[in-house]
Structures are given as C-alpha cells and as structure tokens.
Amino acid sequence: MSIRLPSADGGYRLHRPNTDPYAPLTCGPARSRTFHAAAHVVADPPAASAEARPVVDWEATLAFRHRLWAQGLGVAEAMDTAQRGMGLDWPTAAELIRRSAAEAGAVGGRIVCGAGTDQLAADRTHSLAAISAAYEEQLAHTEACGAQAVLMASRALAAAARGAEDYQAVYGGLLRQSARPVVLHWLGPMFDPALAGYWGRDDLDEATEVFLKIISECPQKVDGIKVSLLDAEREVDIRRRLPAGIRCYTGDDYHYPELIAGDGDLAGDALLGIFDPIAPVAARAALALDRGDAVGFRELLDPTVPLSRHLFAPPTRFYKTGVVLLAWLAGYQEHFTMVGGLQSARSLPHLATAYELADGLGLFPDPELAEERMRRLLAVHGVES
Structure with a gap:
C-alpha cells in the first residue's frame, strides 16, 4: 500500500508507509x-x-x-x-x-x-x-x-x-x-x-x-x-x-x-x-x-x-506548524489546528515532506493512523491520495 504525496514542483510521488516504528521507551x-x-x-x-x-x-x-x-x-x-x-x-x-x-x-x-x-x-x-x-x-x-x-x-x-x-x-x-x-x-x-x-x-x-x-x-x-x-x-x-x-x-x-x-x-x-x-x-x-x-x-x-x-527551513519561525502536524499524525492530539490559525503557515507539499521524513524515521507509533490522517489532510486540500 502506498500514499500519493504532492511535491513542491507541482508533481506527485508515491510513499510506502513505514511498518517498523520505534517501540515505546520509558527511562530516567x-x-x-x-x-x-x-x-x-x-x-x-x-x-x-x-x-x-x-x-x-x-x-x-x-x-x-x-x-x-x-x-x-x-x-x-x-x-x-x-x-x-x-x-x-x-x-x-x-x-x-x-x-x-x-x-x-x-x-x-x-x-x-x-x-x-x-x-x-x-x-x-x-x-x-x-x-x-x-x-x-x-x-x-x-x-x-x-x-x-x-x-x-x-x-x-x-x-x-x-x-x-x-x-x-x-x-x-x-x-x-x-x-x-x-x-x-x-x-x-x-x-x-x-x-x-x-x-x-x-x-x-x-x-x-x-x-x-x-x-x-x-x-x-x-x-x-x-x-x-x-x-x-x-x-x-x-x-x-x-x-x-x-x-x-x-x-x-x-x-x-x-x-x-x-x-x-x-x-x-x-x-x-x-x-x-x-x-x-x-x-x-x-x-x-x-x-x-x-x-x-x-x-x-x-x-x-x-x-x-x-x-x-525559511521562514524558520513557522517551524511550529510542522511540529504540530507530526504530533497529530502520531496520535498525540485529535486535530491539526493551532492557536492563531498557524496550521496554515506551511504549504501542503511542505507538510507532505514532513510526514514522509518522519515516517521514514519510524516516529509514528501507529503508522496506519498516521497514513489515514495524512490522507484526510490531503483530501481536504483536494488531493486524491
């Protein structure tokens, strides 16, 4: 199974979600x-x-x-x-x-x-x-x-x-x-x-x-x-x-x-x-x-x-948008909305790449949930994934 992601050049690429995330860790x-x-x-x-x-x-x-x-x-x-x-x-x-x-x-x-x-x-x-x-x-x-x-x-x-x-x-x-x-x-x-x-x-x-x-x-x-x-x-x-x-x-x-x-x-x-x-x-x-x-x-x-x-990446001050996106995709919160509406500060291709890179690192405890949420975000923006 793969997901179709938009690129900054206007094209698309296929990403195959990770199936081997980091296991939970508890330590001092x-x-x-x-x-x-x-x-x-x-x-x-x-x-x-x-x-x-x-x-x-x-x-x-x-x-x-x-x-x-x-x-x-x-x-x-x-x-x-x-x-x-x-x-x-x-x-x-x-x-x-x-x-x-x-x-x-x-x-x-x-x-x-x-x-x-x-x-x-x-x-x-x-x-x-x-x-x-x-x-x-x-x-x-x-x-x-x-x-x-x-x-x-x-x-x-x-x-x-x-x-x-x-x-x-x-x-x-x-x-x-x-x-x-x-x-x-x-x-x-x-x-x-x-x-x-x-x-x-x-x-x-x-x-x-x-x-x-x-x-x-x-x-x-x-x-x-x-x-x-x-x-x-x-x-x-x-x-x-x-x-x-x-x-x-x-x-x-x-x-x-x-x-x-x-x-x-x-x-x-x-x-x-x-x-x-x-x-x-x-x-x-x-x-x-x-x-x-x-x-x-x-x-x-x-x-x-x-x-x-x-x-x-510049404009660097908008890095918070990607951070909150990844928290939502990881299942740590139930929505991708930020105070002040800052969720709109980054482009859809930027967010798609953030998902791809984070998924490649195994940062999503439930990769299927992350994929499903990313598909929902793409659909809101008119992208058939």
Missing part, C-alpha cells in the same frame, strides 16, 4: 547531558470559537509533556515552540507555566520556562523601566511556580534599546535579582525578524562580545545559555569563552548532533524544538552517550537532521 534522565525539548501547545478549537484569546487543550498539552518526561527528556515550557509571540499571549503562557511546573514537580520531571516581555503592547515603543518591569513580572511568576527561568529575547527591548548599554542595564538588573541561576536565550532573527540587531549590535562578532560581557559580570546567576543562531562555528566559539561551569544548551536545529557530541571538554547540552517530534530518537541517543557510545549516538541522531532542516 540522561546522566551525561541535559536534554530539554521545547514543547508545543495543543489548541482547543471548539472552545476557541467563542473567545478571542487563545484557548489551550490543557489535558492534551500536559499529556504530551508527560510523554517527554517518561522518556527522560526535560521540558522547555512556554518557549517559541509553544507559540510565544505567535498566538500564545502572556496570561495563557503564565497558566501554562503554572500547570506544567506543578506536573513536573509531581513526577520529578525537569523543566525550564520562558520569561519575557510579551505582556507589553506590540504597537508602541516602551521605556526600559517598563521592559524591566515586564521581565521581572514573568521571572517572579516562573520562580514562584518552582521552575528555572529562561530569559527570552525581547522584541520590546530590541525596539527600544539605543545600544549595548541598554541591554547590559536590563539584563544586569534581572540577573542580580533572580532567585536562582537562569538560562540566557539568544534567539536569532531567522526565528524572529523583530530580534535583528539584538544586544545592540548588527555585527554578530560585536554582539557576541556584548553577550559575553553580560555573562561575565554576573556568572553566578547564569546556569547556561541557549544559542539559536543556526551558526555552529559561532556557537562553538562562544562555548569556548564561557566562564567555567556555565552550560551551553544548543538551540541549533541544523547542527545539533555534532554540537551535542562536542569535542572533549566542549560537549554540549541541548534545548531544542526538534526534540518535540523526535523525542523517541533523542531519548535513545542520550542513553547512548551515557554508555559512552559516541558512534551509536551519531547513528541515531544524524538521520534526523534532514527532517529538522526541513521543518526549520
């Missing part, structure tokens, strides 16, 4: 690395029809996080994968953090949560004092929920800052008052065009210097950094220059196998959106590293890179 967290999966949220379409605000299916959303914890992965909550700034507002994100942190505490799961400034109106420029207050509100909420904070890059700060000094002032103040060490997130403009020139410099070499200076002035309050620039050489250079004890969580969804494997002392941790759909493989790869099996680690993780590069 890896010892040699820290792996966090930036998790997506599940929308609640019937409830959303009566409200302007985003409505989340809490049961399905939290069930997915429990699947990640059961496989030994940590959860990076309320990050850009959860559509922060692209459909998920701060009140809903605050509730997501509260609920997920409580669930993590109940099962001993690892969790970090995004703290930013997205409660500020996007249609005007804000003062640095207002931006700092917004950050402080979200940082306090995250820590009060018992979670470690990831200080996310701020669109408001990018719009208001006059130079590197403003970034140093805002971040320095946040680090001094944080109750526990945080993770600093450098999200590149390929993920969010509004973040171009972050750290007050358009030149990435100069921006890197500002970033490292902020860390060096308060290293005891920085657990680690998450670098999402899709630039492996720059990330390795930053990692070499970090103060001792500060982790580098790769956010590079193009080069993650080599960046995690590292080289001697430069082995890396990870906080990745791609770990949401490839969790069964990521969990097994982490266990391979625990066994000292570097070759097995690469044999597991390297084949997932084509899928990741496809999902994160």
Whole structure:
C-alpha cells in the first residue's frame, strides 16, 4: 500500500508507509547531558470559537509533556515552540507555566520556562523601566511556580534599546535579582525578524562580545545559555569563552548532533524544538552517550537532521506548524489546528515532506493512523491520495 504525496514542483510521488516504528521507551534522565525539548501547545478549537484569546487543550498539552518526561527528556515550557509571540499571549503562557511546573514537580520531571516581555503592547515603543518591569513580572511568576527561568529575547527591548548599554542595564538588573541561576536565550532573527540587531549590535562578532560581557559580570546567576543562531562555528566559539561551569544548551536545529557530541571538554547540552517530534530518537541517543557510545549516538541522531532542516527551513519561525502536524499524525492530539490559525503557515507539499521524513524515521507509533490522517489532510486540500 502506498500514499500519493504532492511535491513542491507541482508533481506527485508515491510513499510506502513505514511498518517498523520505534517501540515505546520509558527511562530516567540522561546522566551525561541535559536534554530539554521545547514543547508545543495543543489548541482547543471548539472552545476557541467563542473567545478571542487563545484557548489551550490543557489535558492534551500536559499529556504530551508527560510523554517527554517518561522518556527522560526535560521540558522547555512556554518557549517559541509553544507559540510565544505567535498566538500564545502572556496570561495563557503564565497558566501554562503554572500547570506544567506543578506536573513536573509531581513526577520529578525537569523543566525550564520562558520569561519575557510579551505582556507589553506590540504597537508602541516602551521605556526600559517598563521592559524591566515586564521581565521581572514573568521571572517572579516562573520562580514562584518552582521552575528555572529562561530569559527570552525581547522584541520590546530590541525596539527600544539605543545600544549595548541598554541591554547590559536590563539584563544586569534581572540577573542580580533572580532567585536562582537562569538560562540566557539568544534567539536569532531567522526565528524572529523583530530580534535583528539584538544586544545592540548588527555585527554578530560585536554582539557576541556584548553577550559575553553580560555573562561575565554576573556568572553566578547564569546556569547556561541557549544559542539559536543556526551558526555552529559561532556557537562553538562562544562555548569556548564561557566562564567555567556555565552550560551551553544548543538551540541549533541544523547542527545539533555534532554540537551535542562536542569535542572533549566542549560537549554540549541541548534545548531544542526538534526534540518535540523526535523525542523517541533523542531519548535513545542520550542513553547512548551515557554508555559512552559516541558512534551509536551519531547513528541515531544524524538521520534526523534532514527532517529538522526541513521543518526549520525559511521562514524558520513557522517551524511550529510542522511540529504540530507530526504530533497529530502520531496520535498525540485529535486535530491539526493551532492557536492563531498557524496550521496554515506551511504549504501542503511542505507538510507532505514532513510526514514522509518522519515516517521514514519510524516516529509514528501507529503508522496506519498516521497514513489515514495524512490522507484526510490531503483530501481536504483536494488531493486524491
């Protein structure tokens, strides 16, 4: 049996579904690395029809996080994968953090949560004092929920800052008052065009210097950094220059196998959106590293890179659409609908290729269900499969 898939060139190809998916895996967290999966949220379409605000299916959303914890992965909550700034507002994100942190505490799961400034109106420029207050509100909420904070890059700060000094002032103040060490997130403009020139410099070499200076002035309050620039050489250079004890969580969804494997002392941790759909493989790869099996680690993780590069292809910020598609095809939710209608952000051929690549990796626990759902999606778009 095969399924007819549309191609980007207007043609079609036949795909024979996989019959050998990954078996379920239950394990504890890896010892040699820290792996966090930036998790997506599940929308609640019937409830959303009566409200302007985003409505989340809490049961399905939290069930997915429990699947990640059961496989030994940590959860990076309320990050850009959860559509922060692209459909998920701060009140809903605050509730997501509260609920997920409580669930993590109940099962001993690892969790970090995004703290930013997205409660500020996007249609005007804000003062640095207002931006700092917004950050402080979200940082306090995250820590009060018992979670470690990831200080996310701020669109408001990018719009208001006059130079590197403003970034140093805002971040320095946040680090001094944080109750526990945080993770600093450098999200590149390929993920969010509004973040171009972050750290007050358009030149990435100069921006890197500002970033490292902020860390060096308060290293005891920085657990680690998450670098999402899709630039492996720059990330390795930053990692070499970090103060001792500060982790580098790769956010590079193009080069993650080599960046995690590292080289001697430069082995890396990870906080990745791609770990949401490839969790069964990521969990097994982490266990391979625990066994000292570097070759097995690469044999597991390297084949997932084509899928990741496809999902994160430009415009990269729409990668969430493919992530949610795969969760639906895998049977982890009952629909392919996203908050803000983001399910329409990718073309049908793009989604068809995502299905094909994920199926080839054995990521669907029930390949027949995935095939049936993919046929339904194609039929909605007028494609006879």
